[in-house]
Amino acid sequence: MRWTDPSNLRLAAAGTFVDKMLTTPENDRGGVVSWDNSIDFTYGLVAEDEDNFDTLKKNIHSVNSVGDTNLNTGLNAAIGMLNAEGSAANKVIILVTDGGGVYTPSGKYGSPADDAAKKGIVIYPIGLAVSPGSYAESSLMEIAEVTGGLYFPSPSASNLDAIFASVYAGVTNTVPYTIDLMEVTESYIVAEDDFSIIPDSVTENDDGTTTMFWTNVGRYVGNKNDILDASETFVVTFTAGSDKLGILLPVSNLTSAKIRYNVQNAGERTAEVGQAYINVTQGENSEPTKTLIEISPEIPTETENPIPAPVPEFPIMLFPLSMIVSIFAVVFILRR
DSSP states (O other): OTTTOTTOHHHHHHHHHHHHHTTSSSOOEEEEEEESSSEEEEEEEEESOHHHHHHHHHHHTTOOSOSOOBHHHHHHHHHHHHHTOOSOSEEEEEEEESOOBBOOOTTSTTOHHHHHHHTTEEEEEEEETOOTTSHHHHHHHHHHHHHTOOOEEESSGGGHHHHHHHHHHHHHTTOOEEEEEEEEEOTTEEEEEOOSSOOSEEEEOTTSOEEEEEOOGGGGSTTOSSBOOTTOOOOOOOEEEESSOEEEEEOBOTTTOEEEEEETTTEEEEEEOOOEEEEEOBOTTOOBOOOOOEEOOSOOOOOSSOOOOOOOSOOOOOOOOGGGOOOEEEEEEEEO
């Protein structure tokens, strides 16, 4: 890129992107891959911290401007870096190149775009001085389309700062808002009551299940707006009983129970409500036993021929929604 970006404006634009990441409350991650026909160096992912990000920016500015173009090499290194980061809700690659070079198209074995898409990684390719209609441009457009990103043509390096700003606006406007929780309990779960946060509606369904609905749960936590950010978690407790004996009986009807939320520029999305389980046993004197309902990854144990029992003391149910907060990790893959 000695000719297409002699002033290293792409590096300055990436550094500004990193500075903007520091202004958000989320604990974001950042990394860089320097590449050409092979990997020059990688750095990251590092957690959002002023010292960490200063070092990240120094690494970005150490990328040089010589070498050939192997898109597979750069993309695979960035995908590997992001794949090792399991906590990020949004994984993003910003790919800056002035050529097509070596690239395995989607649908072919070893396609980096297909691999990224399977791993939920979104790629924003930026084509610096890439000719319209060229093989290079078609490759970059395909990468964006397959992974759910956008392709940005940049006729000259002077456009890069504005393009990076547009990418930043796109990847950070993913905070979930107007989040609704619809909990549906199984037919043997009875007497739901004593809610810590009163649901907007409770409906007894014809099949014996019960639907409880909380709208816009962000209004109950933190700054009480319609957004859940990384520092906020919505928790609701309520009492319930069971007219069925069993160990680790599923509480939620996961076919119907849903978390529904919106993401700017992406529309409505859904997430699953974590399963909760209840233990219902009967003591020597047929006294009900206190039980607890909580999120649990364990597989419930089957109980054969359960005996009807009185409704036990009411358990507590917790539903954390932190699974959908917006934390993103970004890797810049900057061609030498």
